[in-house]
Amino acid sequence: MRVYFDNAATTNIDERVVEAMIPYLKEMFGNPSSIHSYGRETRTAIENARKIIAEVLKVSPSEIFFTSGGTEANNHALNCSVRDLGVTTIISSKIEHHCIGYTMDALEKYQGVTLKYVNLLDKGIIDYDHLEELLKETEGKYLVSLMHANNEIGNLLNLKKVSALCEEHGAYFHTDTVQTIGHYYFDLQKTKIHFISGSAHKFHGPKGTGFLYINPEIKIGPFIYGGTQERNMRAGTENIYGIVGLGKAVELSYTDLTKEQEYVQGLKTRMIEKLKSEITGVGFNGDYDGKSNFRVLNVSLPKHKASEMFLMNLDIAGIACSAGSACTSGADAGSHVLEYIGADMKRPAIRFSFSRFNTSEEIDFVVDKLKELYVGEMVA
């Protein structure tokens, strides 16, 4: 048995998405910017994908811009807010994904942007009162960038609340929705946000493609310059089959979303309960029983003789999970998220993240394996 519980890192592609992509990978290869028939058929496919995404978000297709993924989309939003909107301060948190944190650091270093960080309450919850204080005290033009669901601990931001605060104080609002597009409902008519980002491979779509939504009230220019693609907002020949796959993955995700939410939340709840009953001293990082992404569970295990071997042993047992963000696995650093939320860094943390393709049998298998591998080795 091989179990994939690392769906926050990436997901398996839905075979219906592959089917939708194949014709555009093979015979329909024209450059969508070409005016001949080869180009027109791929242009149509791209615009169809754009329409699907726009409908889901309740926005106009002209507000969706395809990118190479969530990281590029987030870089675009932050960089071009500074360059084109005159943003001089960015208010964010210390537990954002590095594509926000490191972009902010670069904007501070090279553009002189002021960075402010909102305090975190217990369990890593955003201190909305402090956010309001920061909004009140900040002068000039500023951008709030707070992620919708934390990729490591699953904490969910109250989008409505932050949107209202930003609106009241005249701030631009960007939220990294890479972990939630395809998994949560959005209505950008009701909740005003200036930028959101999506990445297809986080919801059973292909890698290498994503999008940036830009609120039509604001005018920014390209981050990547060149041809007239994406109405001059993002140059480069379009990743056609990627975009087709992105559109299909969005369509499939929202077809049965409520069912998925309930089903996957059920898996998460089952795992919480089983872990609590099977492993004495188990804990959970983040707001796991509060406002939390139903797909992510960050487990804090009691101290262990050979913690560093633990993920490897799970891997040998056929279980794929993560110590934190996959994006930082190459770095020799611990999780900045767990550090900033004040987690006990001596306790091993494992992120399990689920999808609609997982089963309750897998949950049981993993908890049993965890118990078998772990309990005997616990530090007394």
Added chain:
Amino acid sequence: MRVYFDNAATTNIDERVVEAMIPYLKEMFGNPSSIHSYGRETRTAIENARKIIAEVLKVSPSEIFFTSGGTEANNHALNCSVRDLGVTTIISSKIEHHCIGYTMDALEKYQGVTLKYVNLLDKGIIDYDHLEELLKETEGKYLVSLMHANNEIGNLLNLKKVSALCEEHGAYFHTDTVQTIGHYYFDLQKTKIHFISGSAHKFHGPKGTGFLYINPEIKIGPFIYGGTQERNMRAGTENIYGIVGLGKAVELSYTDLTKEQEYVQGLKTRMIEKLKSEITGVGFNGDYDGKSNFRVLNVSLPKHKASEMFLMNLDIAGIACSAGSACTSGADAGSHVLEYIGADMKRPAIRFSFSRFNTSEEIDFVVDKLKELYVGEMVA
């Protein structure tokens, strides 16, 4: 009969490339940054692709960085030369692709970079003497950015000459090789270049993937910030099957490259000769019979009653070709390349661009069709 003669815009994918990609599109989906087995198998695939490309260019795999395509690679090289290498002047030409030209304009506008343009001789040939003058007169750190093969007229740069000039004057040298990777041999040990760029879909690989080569003597940072992918040079979950396809397309291209070069040059020569004999007054833009990309032929036709209808009529006849760069087809502007090389803008220009999948029968068909559509309509 449907004829695709727009291979400078994009190419059909080789079916062996698709075959190589499919497993990574389907079952092997792990995030290459993940340390578990799903991640390890995709990590291996990426490093294998990197090795293939490095071997072809005669460089180390550590000097190849995957990007979302040629446009991003070129943006990366130019932006980060200014930010990280202290480049204050860029010397280029007025006939570069817009991903160079517009990036330069932005660097001038936002970073105060000085832009200098080398003169063009007859047929759009780079004036190497003037380039040397510019190199002599320029102070501070500077970058020369000149494309290897012009995407519209096919003119080839003398890489060895420009490399030697840059070496002599201490300039950094970037060349946009998007039209030539996969079609020409490179030996970066013998010809020193600081940056080159490649895009898989220009040589029968997939769209949405490319690379930037960075000479190990220079140290630049990321253009897109975030995770530790690409050894901290390019953040974002890797487009795995895209990268696998890129590697396969490079491998296939260089397996029989000399044969391809001869075969496709044969098609181009046949078209030139047939056009000359069939259409009185036909001409060619660029250095077509000199140092010219064997894949591109820019035909200058005698004046015509209804020129603007002409590409459409060719399209109706099943022939895909282009008025210039596909990337600017969405814009209401004529070709900046033809304008700057001093072409007669009143004569219709058509770019035919060929691949190893084209045939001499197609050449004959297109010339016959061209004659049929055109000759009767010529302005007396």
